Amino acid sequence: MNAFPFAIVGFDLDGTLFDTSADLGAAVNHALALAGRPAIALDAVKGLIGGGPRRMLERGLEESGGCDPDQLDRLYPPLLDHYSANIAVGTVPYPGLLAALDRLDGLGVAVGIVTNKQEALAVRLVDALGLSARFATIIGGDTLGAGNAKPSAAPIHELVRRLGGGRAAFVGDSIYDVMAAKNAGVPSIVVRFGFPNQPIETMGADAIIDSYAELVPTLERLGQPGR
The missing domain is CATH 1.10.150 (DNA polymerase; domain 1)
Structure with missing residues (x-):
């Protein structure tokens, strides 16, 4: 049995991990x-x-x-x-997220967050939802200083560095996420259920998923040789 093709999976926060x-x-x-x-x-x-x-x-x-x-x-x-x-009054994880994180954890994949939300707010939200232990790191829009938020490649490169290196993929819901992934040279997956700022099919993502049940199979497909 082949090893899982990605060592690291990064996630956007708003509209990707959680409905905020x-x-x-x-x-x-x-x-x-x-x-x-x-x-x-x-x-x-x-x-x-x-x-x-x-x-x-x-x-x-x-x-x-x-x-x-x-x-x-x-x-x-x-x-x-x-x-x-009032950061977590109405915010909820998207259906199937926790099960997908469990699957990635079982496959030995390190996961982290790259968001344009301020780092302190992102950390506060994840903690308020009781999910801090699920993510190895959280990188906010202000973490690396001005000009280094998505669509810059810098936060994704920093994510990979913090998580020890290896092949990475990025999951988001907007053109900022797709552009950041492309700029960083990693595959991008867009979720259809988030807050897209333009038609999803026009973003140029490597894959689109309708639910988190599709995440691991999609990563396996994107990780095949020649892709």
């Missing part, structure tokens, strides 16, 4: 309310997510009446404060 839309939406609407703006419906909030919380707020302001830099700077700290204080 309820709590992110509440934080955005809290900030919009401070500006006297109408709330954005949850389904619409999902389209704002990606690129980090500041970009999410910027999109929310643009869609609710326009955004200027001073307003963005003023509303960003209260958004973060609200989100941090």
Whole structure:
């Protein structure tokens, strides 16, 4: 029996590991309310997510009446404060995730998180969900300094370094994830159930999965010789 083809699997966080839309939406609407703006419906909030919380707020302001830099700077700290204080009220792992992590663990695969969420918030969320032991490391959008968040290859290279090297793959839900994987020279898998910021089929991922039950078989296929 051949060994599993990947030593490391990295995951995006929002829209990939966890459905964070309820709590992110509440934080955005809290900030919009401070500006006297109408709330954005949850389904619409999902389209704002990606690129980090500041970009999410910027999109929310643009869609609710326009955004200027001073307003963005003023509303960003209260958004973060609200989100941090309510980070796991409505957030849940996607169906099948824990079973997929169990399978990867049984295969000896090291797993970590690379997200554009601030590292402190990502660590806080994973801990609040009781899942810290499941991930060998968490790299946030601010971990490596300005200019080193996805779609930069830097956080994926750092993930591989921290987890001891070896062949890696990356799982996400957005073009930022696919581009980061391509820039890092690793295969990318996009989940269909996340918060895509463009049609999934146009992202150029190496594979698309509809559920976490498909993750390990898809990794096995991507790891075949010649791929």
